[in-house]
Amino acid sequence: MAGSWPFIGRAAQLAEIRSASRGVVVAGPPGTGKSRLAAQAVHGLDGVAWARATAAAAEVPLGAFAPLLPATPPAGNPLGWAAAALRVPVLVVDDAHLLDPVSAALVHHLVTRDGTRVIATLRSRTPVPDAVLALWKDGLVPRLELEPFSLEETAAVLEAALGGRVESATVARLWRVSQGNALYLRELVLSGMLAADGGVWRWSGPLTITPTLRETIAGRIGEVTAREREALELLAYGEPLGADLLAALGSLDAVQHLEDRQLVTVQQDGRRLQVRLAHPLYGEVIRDGCGVLRARTMVRRLAQAVSEAGLRRREDVLRVAVWRLDGGLPGDPGLLLAGCERARVVRDLELAVRLGRAAVDAGGGAPALSALATVLSYSDRYAEADEVSAIAWEADMTERARTDLGVQWALTLAVGLGDVARAAAVLEETTRRAGDVGARQGTFIMRAVLAVLAGEIATAEELLARCRDMGPLGSHGARMLAVAEVAVSAAQGRAAECLARAAEIRAGLVREPDGMRSLAATLTGNAAHAALLLGDLDAAERLADEGYGLDGQFGTWTRALLEFGSLKARVLRLRGRMADALSWARDTAARLPGRSVQAGLCLGELAHAYALLGEPAAAEQALERAEATGTPIGPSGVVPLRLARAWTLAGRGDAAGAVELCLETAEGALPCDVPFLLHDVVRLGRADLVSARLAALDMDGPLVALFARHAAARDGAELDAVSEGFERLGLLLYAAEAAAQAVARYRGSGLVRGARAAQTRAWRLAQRCQGGRTLALVDLDVPSLTPRQREIAVLAAQGLTNREIAARLVVSVRTVANTLYAVYDKTGVNDREALAALLNRLAG
Known part of the structure; x- marks a missing residue:
C-alpha cells in the first residue's frame, strides 16, 4: 500500500492549479498534501522542473535551485543568470517559505516573465520571504488554501486505499485522530491498526505510531527547552489542563512560547483557559518518548495538583482516579468507584471496567462489585457480569443497593444472555427481599420492561398498573415508570402519544448533569419507531442519528x-x-x-x-x-x-x-x-x-x-x-x-x-432507489425514447452543450433544452454524466 496510496478528491483544487496561466501558490498546514497535489497537477506534462527548498539550502544564495543551474555562476548579475538558465515551461517550488532571499527574488522574477508557469507550495501561518509574499499580495498569482481532509474526503481516501468499505465509526475516529492530515492518515493506516471484519474495515487494537510518523511529528515539534518539554509532557498525560494549573506546575512563559509555535492551543472554557496539544498525535509521540519513571512522575504530579485544587469539575474525579492508578499510588476505593461511574457515564467502558476491577481489588466490597457487574454488562461481557453479580448478591448491602443489583442482573440475563427464565427468577427474589415500597415498585417496572421485550404487552400493562397502585413513586421511580409506559405505547402503535411523552421526558433528561444515556437511548429508540409508524422519515432518521451519537x-x-x-x-x-x-x-x-x-x-x-x-x-x-x-x-x-x-x-x-x-x-x-x-x-x-x-x-x-x-x-x-x-x-x-x-x-x-x-x-x-429490485419492479421496462430524444440524449451524454447540439441538428437551443428535460423526466437522471452512465448500461 505504501507505494500506491491513492490520490482522491481535491478535484476543484486540481482544476484551479491546472487552469492558472501564470502559476499559483498552494498554502496549507503540514501534511495536507500540498506537494502531492502539485505533483498530480503537473503529472504527464513535459518540461517540468522541481526546486525543493530546505532550511539547510537557505544558507546559500540560490541553494534550492542548485540542482537546476550550471555549476559555475558568472561574475555579474546572478539573478539574471539564473533566470536565463531556467528556461522551463513549468517550475514547481516546494516549501517556498524556506527560500533564501535571492531564490525568492528569482521566483518572483520568473512569475513576471512570460514563458514559465510557477507552482509554489508553502506552509500556512509561517513567515515567508517578501518576494514570495508579493506573489499573491500584488495579485500576480492566486493563493490556494489547502485545508485538511473533510470527514467525507477521509472516507473516500480510506476506501480507495484499502480497496473496501470502512466502518463509519472507524472513519470518524481516524478523522478525529488525524485531524484530516493526509500524511498522518496514511501512516495510521500503514501501521496495520485496521482489520477487515465481515468485509468491513474496522479499527482494531491500540493506536500504533509508525517510525515515519514518529519522526515526522518529532520534527514538527522540533527543539524545545526543558520547561517546554515538561509542559508538553504534562499535557500529553493530562490534557486539557487549565492555564493556571500548568503555570503552577511549570512555567507560563514556556506555555506561551509553545502557543506561539502552534504546538499548543489555548481556548476559553467558561472562566477558565484550557490548554491542549495542537494535534492529538503529538501526545502519542510525547508519551512514547517518556520512560516508565518519567511517566509515573508526571501523572502523580497531575493527581496531586488537581486533588489539591478540589476536584471542581466532574471530569476531575475520573482523571485523578486514572492518574493515581497509573502512578502506582495506593488505591482509594471511593475515588476508584467514582471514576468507574464517571467512565460509564461518558461511555469509556474499557476504562470503566479497569477502574471497577481496581475498586474491587482495593477493598470496595459490594458497591464495587455491583459497579463492576454493571460496566461489564454495558461492555457486552455478559457472562463475566453474571459471575460478578452472583458474587455481589451474597455480600451485605442496603435494600436499595440490592434492588438496583437485582434489576441490573436481570437485565444482563435477559438482554445479554437471552436467559429470560433466570432473569424472572432474579426479579422475583429481588421483589421478595424488598420491603421498601419504592424498591418493590422498581422491580415491577423492570418486570414490565422485560415483558415488553418478550412481546407480552398485556402483562406489561398489568405490572405497571400494580406498580401505580402501590402508592406514589419517588422522582426516579416516576421517571422509570414513564419510560416503561412510553415503550408500551410504542409497541401498541400509539405513535403520537409515544412521541409526545418521549419528547417530554427527554427534555427533562437534557437538564440532567450527565443526560442519563441509557434512559435516553430507550426513549430515543421508541420515539424513532413511532415516527416511522407515522411516516415521518425525517424525524426517524434524526432520532436514529441522535441515538447513535449516545455511544460517546x-x-x-x-x-x-x-x-x-x-x-x-x-x-x-x-x-x-x-x-x-x-x-x-x-x-x-x-x-x-x-x-x-x-x-x-x-x-x-x-x-x-x-x-x-x-x-x-x-x-x-x-x-x-x-x-x-x-x-x-x-x-x-x-x-x-x-x-x-x-x-x-x-x-x-x-x-x-x-x-x-x-x-x-x-x-x-x-x-x-x-x-x-x-x-x-x-x-x-x-x-x-x-x-x-x-x-x-x-x-x-x-x-x-x-x-x-x-x-x-x-x-x-x-x-x-x-x-x-x-x-x-x-x-x-x-x-x-x-x-x-x-x-x-x-x-x-x-x-x-x-x-x-x-x-x-x-x-x-x-x-432513485439505488438498485432496488422487488417483485413489482423486476419486470419494469425502460421508458422508450423517441428517435429525436435518443439522438439528443446521446449527444448530450458525449458532453456537447445545448448550443453545440442545436447547431449540429439545426434546431433551436430551446428545442434541445425542452427535449433534454423530457429525457431526464423519463429516465429519472438529472445531468449529462448520469445520462451517459444510463445509456452505457442500457447498451451493455
Whole structure:
C-alpha cells in the first residue's frame, strides 16, 4: 500500500492549479498534501522542473535551485543568470517559505516573465520571504488554501486505499485522530491498526505510531527547552489542563512560547483557559518518548495538583482516579468507584471496567462489585457480569443497593444472555427481599420492561398498573415508570402519544448533569419507531442519528451502535436508498459480538437490504448467521428476520411463500409491526388478502391510512395517487412499486396512455432507489425514447452543450433544452454524466 496510496478528491483544487496561466501558490498546514497535489497537477506534462527548498539550502544564495543551474555562476548579475538558465515551461517550488532571499527574488522574477508557469507550495501561518509574499499580495498569482481532509474526503481516501468499505465509526475516529492530515492518515493506516471484519474495515487494537510518523511529528515539534518539554509532557498525560494549573506546575512563559509555535492551543472554557496539544498525535509521540519513571512522575504530579485544587469539575474525579492508578499510588476505593461511574457515564467502558476491577481489588466490597457487574454488562461481557453479580448478591448491602443489583442482573440475563427464565427468577427474589415500597415498585417496572421485550404487552400493562397502585413513586421511580409506559405505547402503535411523552421526558433528561444515556437511548429508540409508524422519515432518521451519537467519543457502547445503526439502515431502506441501507447494515452487523440478542435485529436488516437489492444468496448467508449467533427473546429479534426471509423467498421466485410468511408473522406481532407486515403482502401482489385488515386498523398518521388505500386501490389512477402519497412521505421504493402496479392496471383496462405515463413514473422513481429490485419492479421496462430524444440524449451524454447540439441538428437551443428535460423526466437522471452512465448500461 505504501507505494500506491491513492490520490482522491481535491478535484476543484486540481482544476484551479491546472487552469492558472501564470502559476499559483498552494498554502496549507503540514501534511495536507500540498506537494502531492502539485505533483498530480503537473503529472504527464513535459518540461517540468522541481526546486525543493530546505532550511539547510537557505544558507546559500540560490541553494534550492542548485540542482537546476550550471555549476559555475558568472561574475555579474546572478539573478539574471539564473533566470536565463531556467528556461522551463513549468517550475514547481516546494516549501517556498524556506527560500533564501535571492531564490525568492528569482521566483518572483520568473512569475513576471512570460514563458514559465510557477507552482509554489508553502506552509500556512509561517513567515515567508517578501518576494514570495508579493506573489499573491500584488495579485500576480492566486493563493490556494489547502485545508485538511473533510470527514467525507477521509472516507473516500480510506476506501480507495484499502480497496473496501470502512466502518463509519472507524472513519470518524481516524478523522478525529488525524485531524484530516493526509500524511498522518496514511501512516495510521500503514501501521496495520485496521482489520477487515465481515468485509468491513474496522479499527482494531491500540493506536500504533509508525517510525515515519514518529519522526515526522518529532520534527514538527522540533527543539524545545526543558520547561517546554515538561509542559508538553504534562499535557500529553493530562490534557486539557487549565492555564493556571500548568503555570503552577511549570512555567507560563514556556506555555506561551509553545502557543506561539502552534504546538499548543489555548481556548476559553467558561472562566477558565484550557490548554491542549495542537494535534492529538503529538501526545502519542510525547508519551512514547517518556520512560516508565518519567511517566509515573508526571501523572502523580497531575493527581496531586488537581486533588489539591478540589476536584471542581466532574471530569476531575475520573482523571485523578486514572492518574493515581497509573502512578502506582495506593488505591482509594471511593475515588476508584467514582471514576468507574464517571467512565460509564461518558461511555469509556474499557476504562470503566479497569477502574471497577481496581475498586474491587482495593477493598470496595459490594458497591464495587455491583459497579463492576454493571460496566461489564454495558461492555457486552455478559457472562463475566453474571459471575460478578452472583458474587455481589451474597455480600451485605442496603435494600436499595440490592434492588438496583437485582434489576441490573436481570437485565444482563435477559438482554445479554437471552436467559429470560433466570432473569424472572432474579426479579422475583429481588421483589421478595424488598420491603421498601419504592424498591418493590422498581422491580415491577423492570418486570414490565422485560415483558415488553418478550412481546407480552398485556402483562406489561398489568405490572405497571400494580406498580401505580402501590402508592406514589419517588422522582426516579416516576421517571422509570414513564419510560416503561412510553415503550408500551410504542409497541401498541400509539405513535403520537409515544412521541409526545418521549419528547417530554427527554427534555427533562437534557437538564440532567450527565443526560442519563441509557434512559435516553430507550426513549430515543421508541420515539424513532413511532415516527416511522407515522411516516415521518425525517424525524426517524434524526432520532436514529441522535441515538447513535449516545455511544460517546470512544465507540465502545455496542448497544447504541447495534440498535441505532440497524434503525438507520431501516430508515434508509424505507427511503429507497438501498445501497446506503446496505452499507449501514453491514457496518452494524460487523459490530455484533459472538452471540447476541440483537443479532436478529441487525442481521435481519442486513438480509432485508440484500434481498431487496436482488442478492438472495447474500441474504441467506446473513439469515444463517443470525440462526447461529442470535438469542431472540421477543418480536424485536424475530420480526426483522421473518421479514427478511419473506423478501428472500420473493427474490427466489416464491412469492406465495413470502406472502404466507408475512401473514403468519403478523398474527403474533406487536401492533406497531402489523401495518408493515400487512402492507408487504400488498407489495407482493396479494392486496385481496389484507385489504379489510388494513382498513380496520385504527392508528395515527398518514402512513397506515396510505397502506390501507394501497390495498384497496382497484385501478391505475388510484395506484398513481397512492404512489404520489408515498413519494410525498419520502418512501420512494413504495412509490415506485405502486406506480409499477399502476402500469399493469392501466394495461389491463386498455389505457395505453396511462400505462406509458405510469411506466415513466415508475422508472424514474426506481432509478432513485439505488438498485432496488422487488417483485413489482423486476419486470419494469425502460421508458422508450423517441428517435429525436435518443439522438439528443446521446449527444448530450458525449458532453456537447445545448448550443453545440442545436447547431449540429439545426434546431433551436430551446428545442434541445425542452427535449433534454423530457429525457431526464423519463429516465429519472438529472445531468449529462448520469445520462451517459444510463445509456452505457442500457447498451451493455
